[in-house]
Amino acid sequence: MQDEATSAPPPARARPNLAAVAALAGVSASTASLAFSGAGPVSATTRAKVLAAAEQLNYAGPDPRAQSLRRGRSGIVGVVMEDRLRDAFRDPVNIAMLDGISDELGTASLGLLLLTEPGQGGVDLSIAPMDAVILVGCSTQLDKAVVVFRQRGIPVVAIEAEPMPDVLAIDLDNRDATARAARHVRQLGHERVALVTLPLEPSHARGVLTAEREAASTAYTVRERIRGAREVFPGVTGVVASASLVEEGLIAGRELLSSADRPTAIIAQSDLLALGVIRAAEERGIRVPQDLSVVGFDGVRIEGADAYELTTLVQPSVAKGRAAGRAIVELLEGGTPAPSGFRSELRIGNTTAAAPR
Amino acid sequence: MQDEATSAPPPARARPNLAAVAALAGVSASTASLAFSGAGPVSATTRAKVLAAAEQLNYAGPDPRAQSLRRGRSGIVGVVMEDRLRDAFRDPVNIAMLDGISDELGTASLGLLLLTEPGQGGVDLSIAPMDAVILVGCSTQLDKAVVVFRQRGIPVVAIEAEPMPDVLAIDLDNRDATARAARHVRQLGHERVALVTLPLEPSHARGVLTAEREAASTAYTVRERIRGAREVFPGVTGVVASASLVEEGLIAGRELLSSADRPTAIIAQSDLLALGVIRAAEERGIRVPQDLSVVGFDGVRIEGADAYELTTLVQPSVAKGRAAGRAIVELLEGGTPAPSGFRSELRIGNTTAAAPR
DNA sequence: CTGTTAGCGCGTTCAC
DNA sequence: GTGAACGCGCTAACAG
Numbered sequence: 198m199q200d201e202a203t204s205a206p207p208p209a210r211a212r213p214n215l216a217a218v219a220a221l222a223g224v225s226a227s228t229a230s231l232a233f234s235g236a237g238p239v240s241a242t243t244r245a246k247v248l249a250a251a252e253q254l255n256y257a258g259p260d261p262r263a264q265s266l267r268r269g270r271s272g273i274v275g276v277v278m279e280d281r282l283r284d285a286f287r288d289p290v291n292i293a294m295l296d297g298i299s300d301e302l303g304t305a306s307l308g309l310l311l312l313t314e315p316g317q318g319g320v321d322l323s324i325a326p327m328d329a330v331i332l333v334g335c336s337t338q339l340d341k342a343v344v345v346f347r348q349r350g351i352p353v354v355a356i357e358a359e360p361m362p363d364v365l366a367i368d369l370d371n372r373d374a375t376a377r378a379a380r381h382v383r384q385l386g387h388e389r390v391a392l393v394t395l396p397l398e399p400s401h402a403r404g405v406l407t408a409e410r411e412a413a414s415t416a417y418t419v420r421e422r423i424r425g426a427r428e429v430f431p432g433v434t435g436v437v438a439s440a441s442l443v444e445e446g447l448i449a450g451r452e453l454l455s456s457a458d459r460p461t462a463i464i465a466q467s468d469l470l471a472l473g474v475i476r477a478a479e480e481r482g483i484r485v486p487q488d489l490s491v492v493g494f495d496g497v498r499i500e501g502a503d504a505y506e507l508t509t510l511v512q513p514s515v516a517k518g519r520a521a522g523r524a525i526v527e528l529l530e531g532g533t534p535a536p537s538g539f540r541s542e543l544r545i546g547n548t549t550a551a552a553p554r
Numbered sequence: 555m556q557d558e559a560t561s562a563p564p565p566a567r568a569r570p571n572l573a574a575v576a577a578l579a580g581v582s583a584s585t586a587s588l589a590f591s592g593a594g595p596v597s598a599t600t601r602a603k604v605l606a607a608a609e610q611l612n613y614a615g616p617d618p619r620a621q622s623l624r625r626g627r628s629g630i631v632g633v634v635m636e637d638r639l640r641d642a643f644r645d646p647v648n649i650a651m652l653d654g655i656s657d658e659l660g661t662a663s664l665g666l667l668l669l670t671e672p673g674q675g676g677v678d679l680s681i682a683p684m685d686a687v688i689l690v691g692c693s694t695q696l697d698k699a700v701v702v703f704r705q706r707g708i709p710v711v712a713i714e715a716e717p718m719p720d721v722l723a724i725d726l727d728n729r730d731a732t733a734r735a736a737r738h739v740r741q742l743g744h745e746r747v748a749l750v751t752l753p754l755e756p757s758h759a760r761g762v763l764t765a766e767r768e769a770a771s772t773a774y775t776v777r778e779r780i781r782g783a784r785e786v787f788p789g790v791t792g793v794v795a796s797a798s799l800v801e802e803g804l805i806a807g808r809e810l811l812s813s814a815d816r817p818t819a820i821i822a823q824s825d826l827l828a829l830g831v832i833r834a835a836e837e838r839g840i841r842v843p844q845d846l847s848v849v850g851f852d853g854v855r856i857e858g859a860d861a862y863e864l865t866t867l868v869q870p871s872v873a874k875g876r877a878a879g880r881a882i883v884e885l886l887e888g889g890t891p892a893p894s895g896f897r898s899e900l901r902i903g904n905t906t907a908a909a910p911r
Numbered sequence: 912c913t914g915t916t917a918g919c920g921c922g923t924t925c926a927c
Numbered sequence: 928g929t930g931a932a933c934g935c936g937c938t939a940a941c942a943g
Contacts, residue, residue, distance in 0.1 A: 212707060214920055225930045230922060237923095238928060257705035261683040262628055263920035265619040266935055271683055273630070273667065283653040286643060296640040299668065308677045309668045310630065311656065320665045326618035326628055326683065348614035350569060571936055582914045587938055595912055620936035623919055 213254040222250035233259055265326060273308045274525055275327040279334045280440075281313060284401075288441040288469060289497040290514045291333070294356065297518020298331060305526045314338065314399070327351060329525045332358055336399065336415035352528035354521050359417045365528070366536040367521045371418050374510045374541035375425025378492045379464060381508070381543060383429050386552035387462040387490060392426055392435030393449040393474060395419045395466045403439040403448070410437070422466050422494070435463075438470055443499075446473015454481055454489070461489060461552045468493035468509055475505060475548065486550035496544060506546030513539050570611040579607035590616055622683055630665045631882055632684040636691045637797075638670060641758075645798040645826060646854040647871045648690070651713065654875020655688060662883045671695065671756070684708060686882045689715055693756065693772035709885035711878050716774045722885070723893040724878045728775050731867045731898035732782030735849045736821060738865070738900060740786050743909035744819035744847060749783055749792030750806040750831060752776045752823045760796040760805070767794070779823050779851070792820075795827055800856075803830015811838055811846070818846060818909045825850035825866055832862060832905065843907035853901060863903030870896050 219229035224243060231237040232247040239247075251258075265271040276298060278285045285291045299309050310327060312320055314335060322330075323345040330346055332339060332355040340361075346353050347363050354365045382390060394406060397414040404410075406423075414420060426433050436452050438445035446465060453460060454477055465471035471493030478489050485491055485505065496511025520537050527534040576586035581600060588594040589604040596604075608615075622628040633655060635642045642648045656666050667684060669677055671692060679687075680702040687703055689696060689712040697718075703710050704720050711722045739747060751763060754771040761767075763780075771777060783790050793809050795802035803822060810817060811834055822828035828850030835846050842848055842862065853868025877894050884891040 215922095216920075226920090227922075227924095227931080228929055231929090234922080240928060243928080255705050257702045258680065259922090260623075260706075260920055261681055262619075262622040262626070263935095264681075264922085265683055266617075266623045266919090266937090267921050267923085269619070269935075271619055271622075272677065273682070281653075282656050283649070286649040286652070287646075289644075292640070292643040295643070296638075299639045299670075303670070303677070306677050308682050311666045311668050313656075313660070320629065320660065320663050323615065324618055325630070325665050326622055345614045348612050349617075572938095573936075583936090584915080584938070584940095585913055588913090591938085593938095597912060600913080616938090617936055620919095621938085623921090623935090624937050624939085626919075 213251075213256040215256075215259060218247060218250045218254055218256050221254060222246045230259070270328050270529075271326040272306065273310050273325070273327050274302055275310045275312050275322070275325055275330040277312045277314060277322065277330060277332050277335055277339070279314055279336065279399075280401075282311065284440050285313075288467065288495075289499075290441075290467070290495045290512070293497070293514035294333065294518035294521075297515040297520075298522040299518075301519050301522025301526060305529075307526070307529075315342070323349075329353070329529055331356065331521050331525060332364070334358065334418055336417070337361075338399070338415060352525065354524050354528070356517055356521050357418045359415070365524055365534065366538075367517055367524065368536070368538040369418075369512055369517065370538065370540050371421035372425035372428075374512070374543070375422040375464070375494070376428040377543050378494075378508075378510055379426045379429035381545065382462045382464065382490060382492060382549065385462075385490060385549060387460075388552070389458060389460045390426075390430050390433050390462045390464060391453050391460040392423065392433060393446060393453070393463060393465040393470045394423060394435060394437050395441055395470075396439055397437050401439040402437070403445070404437055406435050406437050419466065426464055433464075438466075441467040441469050443469050443473040443476065446470035447476045448473070450474035450477025451480070454478060454483060459483075459489075462492070462549070463489065464492045466494050468495045468497050468499055468507055471507055471509065471548070472499055472505075486548050488553055490549040490552075492549060494541075496541075505548050508546040508549040509544055510541040511544050512541040570608075570613040572613075572616060575604060575607045575611055575613050578611060579603045587616070627685050627886075628683040629663065630667050630682070630684050631659055632667045632669050632679070632682060632687040634669045634671060634679065634687060634689050634692055634696070636671055636693065636756075637758075639668065641797050642670075645824065645852075646856075647798075647824070647852045647869070650854070650871035651690065651875035651878075654872040654877075655879040656875075658876050658879025658883060662886075664883070664886075672699070680706075686710070686886055688713065688878050688882060689721070691715065691775055693774070694718075695756070695772060709882065711881045711885070713874055713878050714775045716772070722881055722891065724874055724881065725893070725895040726775075726869055726874065727895065727897050728778035729782035729785075731869070731900070732779040732821070732851070733785040734782075734900050735851075735865075735867055736783045736786035738902065739819045739821065739847060739849060739906065742819075742847060742906060744817075745909070746815060746817045747783075747787050747790050747819045747821060748810050748817040749780065749790060750803060750810070750820060750822040750827045751780060751792060751794050752798055752827075753796055754794050758796040759794070760802070761794055763792050763794050776823065783821055790821075795823075798824040798826050800826050800830040800833065803827035804833045805830070807831035807834025808837070811835060811840060816840075816846075819849070819906070820846065821849045823851050825852045825854050825856055825864055828864055828866065828905070829856055829862075843905050845910055847906040847909070849906060851898075853898075862905050865903040865906040866901055867898040868901050869898040
């Protein structure tokens with residue numbers, strides 16, 4: 198059977214397609230398709246012929262792009278992160294969540310397309326061939342994108358985002374949890390309390406937490422946590438960090454601790470920020486927790502924070518990610534998963550104590 | 555022109571397509587296509603008509619999957635990481651690299667599809683609709699996948715991988731750099747030296763570094779670094795960690811430091827491991843660097859390692875990522891970028907000193 | 912400026 | 928078991 202092939206030089210050097218393989222194998226395209234997909238009944242002989250032809254033509258198998266079109270599925274799930282990746286990945290909490298997501302998606306053989314909010318010059322969100330989308334802590338700026346997704350029939354799951362119509366929410370008790378921590382602080386007798394918040398705007402501007410900034414912000418998680426603190430300390434204010442980093446906590450801490458009547462307790466919106474605050478205190482000889490109580494959020498293990506057992510709100514990051522991934526899978530299978538809410542636990546360490554004097 | 559449309563109720567509630575929009579707008583499909591893509595000359599009137607029709611039908615714009623097929627491009631670049639994401643992202647070096655990659659890809663409006671090596675139950679590598687692939691520190695187990703990519707004409711760039719045909723290499727001087735560090739250690743008079751290596755096998759098995767394991771391993775970077783150390787300390791051996799984590803360094807350090815004639819210097823293959831080793835020494839009251847010299851690799855800033863300025867090899871992680879991303883973009887534009895090699899710099903800190911006695 | 916004509920490469924009905 | 932035909936939704940050529 199190879200006689201002709203050897204006599205006539207293999208002509209097509211271009212990318213072969215299924216039809217070419219089928220032709221060389223002497224079968225129809227549909228048969229060849231079945232031979233590859235494994236679905237449907239194909240005789241062993243025929244399959245072997247097809248495979249041989251494929252090998253001869255250097256055919257790699259069905260084209261994923263064409264499959265996507267035909268099947269109406271690309272097998273890709275977009276994960277939209279709020280920040281630049283370099284910022285997002287610096288916080289262990291995000292990594293843990295992503296890990297949970299990827300775990301569930303991987304199980305369903307779904308790929309994970311990493312995207313960032315527009316404005317940072319990434320891919321146009323509505324143009325990528327995705328079957329579903331997970332929004333991670335995204336601002337409401339994504340409204341337009343969400344509309345497009347809905348028009349396309351692309352299911353959307355949002356982790357800790359402002360409730361949006363037709364978007365399945367995976368939520369965290371940011372407000373309640375912060376209120377619980379604040380209550381703990383108040384019970385210790387603290388009255389001069391300050392906040393160190395995560396970024397309020399996409400610009401990641403550092404600075405004082407003003408009423409205007411707060412009102413203008415679209416950062417759901419940040420606002421919820423602020424509100425939680427206000428439930429206990431109504432007028433409480435503080436400073437805004439530009440990212441969830443120890444370094445940023447340090448800067449914020451210096452700011453807060455330099456004033457004459459400095460706070461006796463600081464509620465930080467992440468463990469990294471809290472650790473930075475502690476460093477700032479150390480710099481000034483302010484003892485934690487004797488002179489200053491510090492509360493964090495997340496409950497991540499931070500290398501090098503061994504000296505302290507941070508009082509913090511332990512949130513189930515991986516579980517959150519898993520829930521989102523699971524929900525996506527169910528939605529793609531036509532199911533109707535329920536929104537879910539996760540709870541953070543206050544873990545009291547040795548960075549909070551009775552207010553001085 | 556709208557008369558008929560208003561008399562007959564809008565029938566199709568199903569997902570509209572370009573043809574439907576064109577029909578309702580009273581233009582041809584190709585014209586409608588141009589109206590959306592913005593390419594080609596379309597009169598303002600026509601465009602408006604098309605857009606109005608689209609809005610009326612709730613049409614979200616061209617289907618990305620169909621565009622992919624037609625254009626032969628999906629706009630997606632796969633990034634294959636060796637480990638589970640949870641492991642990979644725990645090391646700042648990988649995050650930095652990914653950041654460099656995503657920066658360049660974002661500039662070219664390319665999406666980043668996160669994949670892991672098969673075996674961990676992820677997506678079948680050859681089935682995702684990717685335009686190009688970046689392999690990050692991958693083992694040679696990807697041979698088959700690489701063959702498929704080549705057949706498909708999908709360009710492949712590999713960061714720190716065993717050289718493979720038709721794969722553009724972005725390399726790091728793992729061997730030379732380690733040799734330089736080892737020479738520094740020898741100059742300080744050390745003779746009893748041990749290694750703490752990164753995982754040698756996909757299984758991430760912890761344990762002693764044996765000749766068999768080493769020979770069987772496909773972990774390019776790890777082997778290169780071992781070889782570099784051997785150039786200076788020919789018979790040197792040590793232990794294998796199961797991941798690049800402080801915790802793992804701690805375990806490895808305990809192992810190495812428990813023996814009677816313990817090493818006076820330990821060369822770790824990452825800063826995280828090195829920090830763990832230092833912790834192990836602290837546990838036993840072994841002073842660093844007086845009693846034990848420790849060398850790392852990467853030059854990342856680790857929170858909480860303030861007490862020490864680690865002697866380490868500073869590698870340009872972000873630049874590596876950028877180079878890979880840039881190469882991909884050039885390859886997709888039909889260019890032929892040259893392979894590149896990056897150099898690590900030995901940064902001498904205060905964790906190495908003259909050998910004791 | 913706009914319409915017509917062809918496919919991109921594949922999967923999926925149906926008949927036989 | 929297998930083949931023939933059709934269409935997924937869009938866009939690149941040309942023709943007018």
